[in-house]
Amino acid sequence: MSIETIPAPPEGYRPNVGxxxxxxxxxxxVGKRRGFNGQHAWQAPQGGIDRNEDVETAALRELGEETGIGPNLVxxxxxxxEWLTYDFPPEMQRGKFRRNKGQAQIWYALRFLGSDRDVKLNAHKQVEFDAWRWERLEALPDLVVPFKREVYNRIVQDFGHLAAA
Known part of the structure; x- marks a missing residue:
């Protein structure tokens, strides 16, 4: 899906994929964010869409960078x-995200065709996660930081038909 085929993200939000x-x-x-601990340290892979990059390409690139899983395995x-948005908390708006009030995301559901051995968290020089596991979809909203919870509730609703019973 090309980013040109969907409306522009809301003003002030960084285009992102989940x-x-x-x-x-x-x-x-689900991966545990490197350097974070506690119940809300977990999330699904996500990341920014590069300039002139289509959304599908960004999703596959981010998956590879964060998990080591290549496009041939999904x-x-x-x-x-449509874009799902969340706002950054005030303390994040002062840091590297100061140009955006939050992120607008297009979420992709992918079927993994490989094995657990194919997950390589250190495949990219910028390691995002230091642990991972398989989890029930409906558990995800309780595992993420609270400011992302509304988006995760929405993806549980949108992709629930793909989840384990």
Whole structure:
């Protein structure tokens, strides 16, 4: 899906992709953010869309950078058709994200065709996660930082039909 085929993200939001990677059982890949601890240290892979990059390419690139899983090990099984947004908390708006009030995301659902051995958290020079596991989709909103929770509730609703019963 080209970024040109969907409306522009809302003003002030950084264009971003999120990835729900489902295994064959219907569980979702979740990673623990490197350097963070506690219940809200977990999330699905996500990242910015580069200038002139289409959304699908960005989703596959981010998946590879954050998990080491290449595009040959996944199939696309769905995506959102509108931007889902969250605002950064005030302390983040002063840091590297000061130019944006939050992120607007298109979410992709992918089926993982590989094995756990294919996950390589250190495949990219900027390591995002220091642990990972397979989790029930409906558990994700309670694992993420509170400012992302509304988006995660929405993706649970939108992709629930793909999840484990």
């Amino acid at each position: 990835i729900l990677l489902f295994d064959m059982r219907g569980l979702v890949w 199939s696309i099984i769905g995506h959102t058709t």
